[in-house]
Amino acid sequence: IAGITQAPTSQILAAGRRMTLRCTQDMRHNAMYWYRQDLGLGLRLIHYSNTAGTTGKGEVPDGYSVSRANTDDFPLTLASAVPSQTSVYFCASSDSDGGLNEQFFGPGTRLTVL
């Protein structure tokens, strides 16, 4: 693995189904983030984690949950998908212990909820 990976690349999901988007990084970054990107809108933060074992809510957390059991993995779960959750989802990570705090992004997951 080099950088951040996300799975699946794309998914079509029936409304009401449960779905987990996976994110793994190998850079030993302490902070990780989940964003959604919709046409005409900026990236919007869903949830974040500043370090393993802690999580926080972003701008648009409703309908989503996350966990951070270890440094590398940060899965995002949609408990009961709705069509408004159709979006492109990006996972990102950063080394927030001083320095630039630049965020590195995974390739994204394109999710369609019907």
Added chain:
Amino acid sequence: GQNIDQPTEMTATEGAIVQINCTYQTSGFNGLFWYQQHAGEAPTFLSYNVLDGLEEKGRFSSFLSRSKGYSYLLLKELQMKDSASYLCAVMDSNYQLIWGAGTKLIIKP
């Protein structure tokens, strides 16, 4: 509320110079980032400004004026591969990034 404004779309000619502006109003300021995003791909980091002034990186430069809540990204000697969206983001007082909607830059031969 927090707000980042940038033009929706710009067009420029190959070999020319283009300036993409960004204005912001945020709760606190801990730096401003510019990212490039090609269609269907992830954003990638271009530049970071935390102090007023110009930061130059090859063909790309970024300027910041904190008192005016203003930044611009300057791209010189435009190439066709520079066709992409350019995202402005400000790190607020909670060290979270607030993102603009992005500027789609179209380069014509």
